[in-house]
Amino acid sequence: MNPMLRRLLAHRGALLGIAYIVLLAAAAIFAHLILPSDPLAQDLANTLDPPSAAHWFGTDELGRDLMTRAIYGARTSLITALGAVIIAGLIGVPIGLVAGFFGGWRDAVLMRLVDVLLALPGILFAMALIAVLGRSQFASLLAVGITGIPSFARITRAQVLSLRQRDFVTAVEALGGSSTYTMFTTVLPNAWSPILVQVVILSAVAILLEAALSFLGVGIPPPTPSWGDMLRTGKGFLYEAPYYAVLPGIVLTLTILSLDTLGRTLSRLIEDRQSAEDGP
Amino acid sequence: MAVPVVSVRGLEVTFVGAGRPLTAVRGISFDVAAGEVLGIVGESGSGKSVTSLALTGLLGPNARVRGQISLAGIDVIAADAETLRLMRGRDVGMVFQDPATTLNPVFPVGRQITEGQIAHGTLRPERAPARAAALLREVDVPDPAARISQFPHQFSGGMRQRAVIAMAMAGHPRLIIADEPTTALDVTVQAQVLAVLARRQRETKAAVILITHDLGVIAEVADRVAVMYAGRIVETGPVAEIFRAPRHPYTAALLRSLPRIDADEARLSTIPGQPPHLGRLAGGCSFRPRCPLGQARDICASDPPEHDGVACHFPGEALATLPRPAPSKKPEAQTGSPLLEVADLRVEFPIRTGLLRRQSGTVRAVSGVSLSVWPGETLGLVGESGCGKTTTGRAIMGLIRPTSGSIRFAGQEIGGLPRGAMRRLRRDMQYVFQDPYSSLNPIRTAGEIVAEPLRIHGLHAEMGGDAYVAGLFDRVGLPRATMSRFPREFSGGQRQRIGIARALALQPKLLILDEPVAALDVSIQAQIVNLLKDLQRELGLAYIFIAHDLAVVHHIADRVAVMYLGRIVEESDKATLYARPLHPYTRSLLSAVPLPDPAARGGGRRIILEGDIPSPARPPSGCAFHPRCFRASPLCATDVPAFAAHATLPSLVACHHPMEAAP
Numbered sequence: 001m002n003p004m005l006r007r008l009l010a011h012r013g014a015l016l017g018i019a020y021i022v023l024l025a026a027a028a029i030f031a032h033l034i035l036p037s038d039p040l041a042q043d044l045a046n047t048l049d050p051p052s053a054a055h056w057f058g059t060d061e062l063g064r065d066l067m068t069r070a071i072y073g074a075r076t077s078l079i080t081a082l083g084a085v086i087i088a089g090l091i092g093v094p095i096g097l098v099a100g101f102f103g104g105w106r107d108a109v110l111m112r113l114v115d116v117l118l119a120l121p122g123i124l125f126a127m128a129l130i131a132v133l134g135r136s137q138f139a140s141l142l143a144v145g146i147t148g149i150p151s152f153a154r155i156t157r158a159q160v161l162s163l164r165q166r167d168f169v170t171a172v173e174a175l176g177g178s179s180t181y182t183m184f185t186t187v188l189p190n191a192w193s194p195i196l197v198q199v200v201i202l203s204a205v206a207i208l209l210e211a212a213l214s215f216l217g218v219g220i221p222p223p224t225p226s227w228g229d230m231l232r233t234g235k236g237f238l239y240e241a242p243y244y245a246v247l248p249g250i251v252l253t254l255t256i257l258s259l260d261t262l263g264r265t266l267s268r269l270i271e272d273r274q275s276a277e278d279g280p
Numbered sequence: 281m282a283v284p285v286v287s288v289r290g291l292e293v294t295f296v297g298a299g300r301p302l303t304a305v306r307g308i309s310f311d312v313a314a315g316e317v318l319g320i321v322g323e324s325g326s327g328k329s330v331t332s333l334a335l336t337g338l339l340g341p342n343a344r345v346r347g348q349i350s351l352a353g354i355d356v357i358a359a360d361a362e363t364l365r366l367m368r369g370r371d372v373g374m375v376f377q378d379p380a381t382t383l384n385p386v387f388p389v390g391r392q393i394t395e396g397q398i399a400h401g402t403l404r405p406e407r408a409p410a411r412a413a414a415l416l417r418e419v420d421v422p423d424p425a426a427r428i429s430q431f432p433h434q435f436s437g438g439m440r441q442r443a444v445i446a447m448a449m450a451g452h453p454r455l456i457i458a459d460e461p462t463t464a465l466d467v468t469v470q471a472q473v474l475a476v477l478a479r480r481q482r483e484t485k486a487a488v489i490l491i492t493h494d495l496g497v498i499a500e501v502a503d504r505v506a507v508m509y510a511g512r513i514v515e516t517g518p519v520a521e522i523f524r525a526p527r528h529p530y531t532a533a534l535l536r537s538l539p540r541i542d543a544d545e546a547r548l549s550t551i552p553g554q555p556p557h558l559g560r561l562a563g564g565c566s567f568r569p570r571c572p573l574g575q576a577r578d579i580c581a582s583d584p585p586e587h588d589g590v591a592c593h594f595p596g597e598a599l600a601t602l603p604r605p606a607p608s609k610k611p612e613a614q615t616g617s618p619l620l621e622v623a624d625l626r627v628e629f630p631i632r633t634g635l636l637r638r639q640s641g642t643v644r645a646v647s648g649v650s651l652s653v654w655p656g657e658t659l660g661l662v663g664e665s666g667c668g669k670t671t672t673g674r675a676i677m678g679l680i681r682p683t684s685g686s687i688r689f690a691g692q693e694i695g696g697l698p699r700g701a702m703r704r705l706r707r708d709m710q711y712v713f714q715d716p717y718s719s720l721n722p723i724r725t726a727g728e729i730v731a732e733p734l735r736i737h738g739l740h741a742e743m744g745g746d747a748y749v750a751g752l753f754d755r756v757g758l759p760r761a762t763m764s765r766f767p768r769e770f771s772g773g774q775r776q777r778i779g780i781a782r783a784l785a786l787q788p789k790l791l792i793l794d795e796p797v798a799a800l801d802v803s804i805q806a807q808i809v810n811l812l813k814d815l816q817r818e819l820g821l822a823y824i825f826i827a828h829d830l831a832v833v834h835h836i837a838d839r840v841a842v843m844y845l846g847r848i849v850e851e852s853d854k855a856t857l858y859a860r861p862l863h864p865y866t867r868s869l870l871s872a873v874p875l876p877d878p879a880a881r882g883g884g885r886r887i888i889l890e891g892d893i894p895s896p897a898r899p900p901s902g903c904a905f906h907p908r909c910f911r912a913s914p915l916c917a918t919d920v921p922a923f924a925a926h927a928t929l930p931s932l933v934a935c936h937h938p939m940e941a942a943p
């Protein structure tokens with residue numbers, strides 16, 4: 001992993017992306033320590049103030065500090081991303097592993113289920129699930145996580161299928177290793193790299209989907225700050241206070257851009273390493 | 281000598297890029313005249329392929345080329361891209377190793393053969409089909425008029441390589457560069473292709489540069505040889521002279537390390553060590569670290585030897601100092617009961633086609649194989665690609681489920697064994713894979729890989745833990761310090777040693793060796809073969825040695841079984857089988873092996889088989905070999921011959937008309 005990390009950091013785009021994400025995450029985690037104001041504290045004397053020294057992003061229609069809300073919004077987004085990736089990974093990776101390793105009827109049954117999930121439009125499915133469970137942080141991340149299962153399952157399965165053909169996997173079987181042993185100690189540790197790329201990509205997708213749900217008004221219930229909700233409210237004040245929607249929008253765009261650059265660089269590095277390994 | 285077609289002086293190729301520049305070719309000079317075949321021989325990394333790319337100006341932008349190359353009057357190094365492009369189509373034809381990737385899969389073969397000539401304006405498009413057919417006829421492709429509109433996937437491997445030769449010859453080039461032209465082909469097909477290449481070369485009077493690692497092919501085809509080592513030519517000369525009296529110690533050692541079907545020796549002499557890494561060459565002679573002559577001599581360490589036919593400070597001493605291998609001892613007679621008995625083993629794979637995956641046919645990979653292996657002996661299982669030898673090995677190992685038949689190991693039927701008993705049995709039977717690059721888990725250290733069987737069976741502590749694993753490293757000749765390294769840090773031969781150590785960990789009684797040396801360089805091959813022989817003697821192992829290389833099998837096996845299309849066609853002890861082959865297939869297989877001895881060239885020794893190996897999905901009726909057989913009668917097309925003992929020889933043969941006369 002170390003030489004991989006070094007090469008990743010040598011790439012300027014990826015380095016910027018990592019720096020941005022780390023900064024954002026740190027700000028979100030320590031928001032209550034570094035920010036002077038409460039994201040919910042209203043100041044009705046100063047509503048819709050433009051950006052100033054006191055309020056870098058300006059204030060909203062209730063006089064709340066927009067930068068504080070944007071950073072607390074990052075908390076919401078990152079928790080959703082993390083939770084969604086964990087759910088999608090914990091369900092999708094084992095599905096792909098079993099389907100690819102055993103093949104046959106297990107493969108057919110599992111992958112048809114995944115196809116069904118894939119056929120449902122993500123946002124509609126998420127809205128339906130939230131309609132049943134009610135609006136909450138958990139409902140959003142569960143909904144986003146479930147829509148991420150197919151990509152994990154398919155990527156893992158493809159990787160496992162190609163590893164299955166390699167002699168070192170056959171070698172473990174020839175030594176008398178059980179299927180469970182072979183799957184978890186030989187196949188899975190060799191399959192992690194495309195899964196890692198998928199983790200990064202799904203994080204971006206999850207943040208975007210969460211923002212979309214909040215924008216549509218079915219995401220996390222107010223007054224908890226969330227980027228999608230800020231965009232939705234800010235859209236009503238586009239003439240009086242354009243910064244209201246634009247600044248959180250920029251934060252969101254930069255987040256997606258960073259994750260995307262990181263994901264693409266990672267997958268290219270993995271390809272390079274793969275082709276270097278395949279050649280004798 | 282007339283003006284040479286190619287003249288190379290002081291060629292140096294350096295690759296620049298990330299890291300330190302790497303010099304792959306370090307100052308070589310040679311000439312090739314019209315009508316002459318120059319063989320360039322060397323192991324991987326010796327710079328032979330880079331040389332051929334430099335000749336045609338096909339090296340990438342990261343290559344720095346110095347020296348002089350004059351090809352058909354063109355200064356290749358100074359020429360611009362357009363001059364080189366014209367030269368490649370007109371003056372040079374190229375034949376590459378893998379015919380499967382040389383031809384473009386989406387265009388008909390005929391169109392590709394004449395493409396170059398049309399582009400160069402030497403052939404009018406309307407005349408192209410006739411020309412393509414004529415060219416295919418010249419390389420012995422049957423029914424050329426129909427073949428020109430077919431696509432590469434409709435051609436077999438040997439047929440494709442002939443099409444590539446036809447393409448290379450299409451523009452009547454003055455030079456043909458053939459880079460490992462037969463390495464990807466089976467031995468009977470290789471014989472056909474070499475014959476075609478040699479005949480076309482004589483007919484067109486072209487100069488040929490033949491690049492190969494196979495000394496047998498060189499002895500068969502070349503007029504002169506250049507032996508390359510670490511980017512230099514270490515010895516050049518007429519082929520007969522080099523093979524009879526090599527003057528450079530590397531050439532001599534290389535020839536000695538070859539297993540041969542026409543000699544019988546107990547041990548191959550080996551070249552110690554590994555081919556050098558080009559980035560880490562010591563000063564002086566680059567062969568010194570592996571050389572028996574230069575070890576103790578200062579001049580070899582300080583001065584690189586000048587090349588004057590041979591690049592050595594002490595030419596000619598080579599032969600005298602190398603020990604002659606001792607002839608092998610007679611194998612002991614088989615005693616007791618066999619360790620492994622396979623009876624009528626069949627493995628069939630369904631072919632499923634269409635949307636509903638309906639079974640539309642059956643591939644009979646193995647159709648009725650019976651064999652026995654006694655403790656401590658080696659059974660060689662020989663055959664060409666697709667004959668089912670690997671499938672047989674894997675079925676015995678339990679990696680593929682047999683369709684029918686019985687496999688008894690140490691008297692116990694293992695077909696229907698429950699998992700637990702099968703697991704116990706695996707400890708006695710182990711497998712070594714062909715490809716040392718894919719058979720080791722890339723994310724585990726060598727020590728972990730060798731210890732893995734012990735951990736799987738929960739025997740790690742019982743067998744002695746790390747000390748036992750270290751002992752296995754000693755046994756296969758790997759330094760203990762390498763235990764913590766990852767597979768990518770090892771060379772091919774060292775990886776194969778790791779694979780062997782892993783197979784030995786559980787102290788098995790039988791090893792199934794699936795082409796264990798096929799992916800290795802000649803000098804490394806000999807090291808591994810000797811290791812296997814030593815291990816067998818010390819540990820009393822039985823081997824099933826699966827291979828396509830008859831010379832290697834001749835060297836290591838006690839008994840040999842020859843497979844063709846899923847069946848064993850002949851089985852006998854080694855001496856009898858090689859001296860008095862009964863089955864026509866065995867006979868032609870043996871005759872097709874190129875001997876590393878130019879004196880044995882020609883002489884009507886060779887039987888060249890017609891056609892290619894049929895698909896095991898549609899095996900011919902009767903005797904599967906009859907369409908290619910030179911002794912076939914109408915009976916052969918209808919009746920499957922029984923696999924029966926021969927009247928006088930200790931052989932089993934499946935043939936209606938076995939050969940009688942000693943060859």
